[in-house]
Amino acid sequence: MSNQQALVDIVKAMATRGKGILAADESSGTIAKRFKTIHLESTESTRQQYRDLLLAAPGLNDYISGVILYDETLRQTTLNGVPFAKYLSEHGIIPGIKVDKGLVALPQTCEEQVTAGLDGLAERFEEYKQLGAKFAKWRAVFKITDCEPSDVAIHVNAHALARYAAIAQAAGIVPIVEPEVLMDGCHDLARAQVVTEKVLVKVFEELHAQRVYLEGMVLKPNMVVAGLDCAKQPSVDEVAKATVTTLKRTVPGAVAMIAFLSGGQSDELATLHLNAMNKLPDLPWTLTFSYGRALQADALATWAGKQDNVTKAQAALLKHAKANSLACLGEYQ
Numbered sequence: 001m002s003n004q005q006a007l008v009d010i011v012k013a014m015a016t017r018g019k020g021i022l023a024a025d026e027s028s029g030t031i032a033k034r035f036k037t038i039h040l041e042s043t044e045s046t047r048q049q050y051r052d053l054l055l056a057a058p059g060l061n062d063y064i065s066g067v068i069l070y071d072e073t074l075r076q077t078t079l080n081g082v083p084f085a086k087y088l089s090e091h092g093i094i095p096g097i098k099v100d101k102g103l104v105a106l107p108q109t110c111e112e113q114v115t116a117g118l119d120g121l122a123e124r125f126e127e128y129k130q131l132g133a134k135f136a137k138w139r140a141v142f143k144i145t146d147c148e149p150s151d152v153a154i155h156v157n158a159h160a161l162a163r164y165a166a167i168a169q170a171a172g173i174v175p176i177v178e179p180e181v182l183m184d185g186c187h188d189l190a191r192a193q194v195v196t197e198k199v200l201v202k203v204f205e206e207l208h209a210q211r212v213y214l215e216g217m218v219l220k221p222n223m224v225v226a227g228l229d230c231a232k233q234p235s236v237d238e239v240a241k242a243t244v245t246t247l248k249r250t251v252p253g254a255v256a257m258i259a260f261l262s263g264g265q266s267d268e269l270a271t272l273h274l275n276a277m278n279k280l281p282d283l284p285w286t287l288t289f290s291y292g293r294a295l296q297a298d299a300l301a302t303w304a305g306k307q308d309n310v311t312k313a314q315a316a317l318l319k320h321a322k323a324n325s326l327a328c329l330g331e332y333q
């Protein structure tokens, strides 16, 4: 079987109708922030307990086709001693791995950032493959102000995303390409649309230039929403239309799967937006979810670090996973 066919087969399984991706790949710094909201110290053991709660939730594979793990989690086991990647595979869920090394300052810009992690990436992919990962994720971020994102920030981040994607595919791993235009700020919907369009055009230009096989990748974009501090918040239908219009202008139909990040939207709004998009006609790609916060926030708060709450927390995760599964079909009420 050719390398390309193997990539397509993984994408097909990830894009199973009515299923999405659970992003549980918070770095140690980010998960510590999340745990702070429930007054829980982040240790290797509490992180294992929390990831066990999420990944071993009974019935998760009804709605979730893949999970993005953090390096530490890929090396950990369930509380019953089964490596997480093995456990997921045995339960019909594809394990993936976040491979970027986070954001570093981009010199000569006004506090813009570029994603690090290309050095040694090919070697890391070989190890991640041995550990069971079938797909990967790399996130670039773009902030909106009156004069940002700058052309240089768009260029270097798009270039790095494509470098990563090409290296992943050479290793037989499906790259999730995640260019995230942030929701922070007071920009309106129209500005978010212009910026997202500009970013995606550049990302696909770089993907083409670096010969990334589009059928063997997944795009993980932001939805086109107004800034969190914008006084005029658009309706659900306006967001759906702006997002699909932007994607149709920029994303080739060869990309089979687009899986949105939630980006700080409430879990309910993220679901409503996805549902409204999937009601629109003539979508050339599968539109699904790859949420972190919008799937986990309720479960984390319900758990609150207490063993007694595990079952209730798993039910909260399943509730949101099911809602978004329905939203993939345009059937969420």
Ligand code: 13P
Pocket (backbone or CB within 6 Å): 023, 139, 178, 261, 262, 263, 264, 290, 291, 292, 293, 294
């Ligand atoms: P959110 O859905 O919380 O934005 O997280 C998705 C993700 O994977 C960010 O990289």
